[in-house]
Amino acid sequence: MPLKNGAALVAEYPKMPVTVDCVIFGFDDNELKVLLIRSDLEKYQGMWSLLGDVVNDTEEIDAAAYRVLDQRTGMTDIYLDQVKAFSHPKRHPGGRVITVAYCSLLNIKHHSLQITENELHWHNVSSITEMAFDHKEILDTCHEWLQKMIQEHPLGFNLLPDKFSLRELQNLYEAILGIQLDRRNFRKKFATMDLLIDLDEMEQDVPHRPGKLYKFNFEKYNKSPRKWIGIDF
Amino acid sequence: MPLKNGAALVAEYPKMPVTVDCVIFGFDDNELKVLLIRSDLEKYQGMWSLLGDVVNDTEEIDAAAYRVLDQRTGMTDIYLDQVKAFSHPKRHPGGRVITVAYCSLLNIKHHSLQITENELHWHNVSSITEMAFDHKEILDTCHEWLQKMIQEHPLGFNLLPDKFSLRELQNLYEAILGIQLDRRNFRKKFATMDLLIDLDEMEQDVPHRPGKLYKFNFEKYNKSPRKWIGIDF
DNA sequence: TTTCAGTATGTACTAAGTACACAATTAAAA
DNA sequence: TTTTAATTGTGTACTTAGTACATACTGAAA
Incomplete structure (x- = not known):
């Protein structure tokens, strides 16, 4: 078996963009909420989208998720967990993009949403029907993940006041x-x-x-x- | 807010190779086993590695994982589950490569390993100390995933004879x-x-x-x- | 002072988990 | 042929957790 050079091998690999999408849950008024922004894509005009961004060349995907959370909400010390990668070749209208979903829970009262770019605000999870991209599927997956997690771990306390x-x-x-x-x-x-x-x-x-x-x-x-x-x- | 064109946006995104790695567990002789091949990279000469391959341009990552399983073992109707994405920028010596780990369980007796390319064979999980890339970390993560899964789902039966x-x-x-x-x-x-x-x-x-x-x-x-x-x- | 809304608590019952011991069966050795 | 070794198959007493359900208490507001 001939041994291969790593760099030469990787140079041949197909390359594609990778993004992270953060599903940021909150809780208020006895309702589970999620932070969404208005999509800035023509195709999804007016539709709501998760908080996402591309993963940079030398960036861990975890780090990218924390960066998105920080940039969008200003919070840094919060629970964040990788949930699942989504990869349908047509999931992004601009071409092949793989995304990794992260889930985060934060206390709405602790964060007053100074940044409200792209109409960032809390939505009732139960009233969301349609979203940009495959974000409804990602949201549903994260909601199920959360349902399982709060039964096994004391995650819910991150959503409540002190x-x-x-x-x-x-x-x-x-x-x-x-x-x-x-x-x-x-x-x-x-x-x-x-x-x-x-x-x-x-x-x-x-x-x-x-x-x-x-x-x-x-x-x-x-x-x-x-x-x-x-x-x- | 100016609306953007999807294709133009995606064209700007950094691109990187994405691979899948399959952790294929088996059970024999009262020992949990895992299928490994010899790494064909110079840097990891002699070390053992998981069964992986690149994700093609228009391929779902799930599909890539099933393809690897099929190509390496010939089995097609087997349980396969996405476990986690690994993304350390230096995890591959040839450059930035993100990998998504999949876990599969199969009955050793049902598959006689006709294909033994790259010294494919079963290893006792308990005796593995070092592996190529970050594959030991991936293996450990999948082992923990398996420990949790067999307690909640009847997965173990895929490892046993009929x-x-x-x-x-x-x-x-x-x-x-x-x-x-x-x-x-x-x-x-x-x-x-x-x-x-x-x-x-x-x-x-x-x-x-x-x-x-x-x-x-x-x-x-x-x-x-x-x-x-x-x-x- | 009465009503309302919700807090606080207890009990009887059922189901599940835990610790533990002994008899029965087969193959192989004596 | 008898004995031994190994392992299967089963039961019981005890503890712990889950479930269904009812009544008394408190504070605020009418």
Whole structure:
């Protein structure tokens, strides 16, 4: 077997543009939201699109995703996870472009959207029907990813205020999962997990009996071993 | 906001080669195996590498992965799943190459490796220390992906013969997860799932009391609704 | 002071997970 | 032919987690 020179080999490879698209979820008013901008492509005039950009020649795709998040929202210390690559040859009207979808969750109240270029704003996920490119498919994939993730990891807390009531937490889960949960059992579940810190504070400005406020005990969570065995299908 | 022409926009994008790498797991002799070839790059002379190839200009990356699997093993109807994109700018010595890892599981006994180009053969996953490119990292990521997947989906059955004993099934889980399981509880678990069909046949040629043979009831599995709610972290 | 909206909590029941022990079966060795 | 080794096959007591459901409490506003 003749050995090959790497540079000569790679020079022969077909080349194509690669982009990242960020699906940035937020939560407000008991609704799951996603940040979108107006597409600036002729073909998709008036349609909404995810926040994306090309991956530069010497850039990690993770880094490109963080760059997009920073450039579009100004936030830097937020959870970001690669979800999936999308590659249909006709997915971009301008030619072959492969994109890698990233998912991010942020607290709407923490970020006041100073930058509103391209009509950047929050949309209710449930009311989005059509989008530019294959972005609806990417959004749906990320939504399913999120539904799975919030059940296995304490991701949802990134979407809530620092101090939250159990009601808000349950609303978040119900909104993301799209189902109703029994309030008593939901509270019992989190009580037995013992990962919420009771702040001995009460909700303010609610038109009814205020609930207690909690924060998530990330320190305890990070120290506790994950039990990861559980065959179930 | 001035609207842009798609083709003009894409023409400006930086372009780079994209490849797929397939991590093909098998199971034999109570060991998790993976199919590797000898790298044909000068820089990695003598080192082992995953089965990969470039993605062609108008090809879906999924399709490229199936093509690699077919070209290298001759198998066409096998489970294949995208795992993750790897993009370190220096991961390929010949220049910037992004790769998307795919994972596949196949029954070693079903495929006799007619094609043995580049010294293609099965390696014990546990004994692999170093590989060409970032392939060890990709392999590790896929192994973790597999560990998670076999607990949530009946993937492991693709690695076993059509007819298998509960002992073989348990060996598979123990090998992939790297832990010991209680035999009685393991059997009870699968008994209550009620997804194994008792074939009323016995193992042959074992130097001890033969066990019953089973097959997985894919039909029943596919018809049963997934219960997917279960907050737990 | 009553009503409203929502918080807070408990209990009985069911299902699933865990730890553990012994009898039955086959092949092979004595 | 008997014994031994290896492994299959099963059951029970206990603990933990999940589910369904009802009532009392609190604060704000009418």
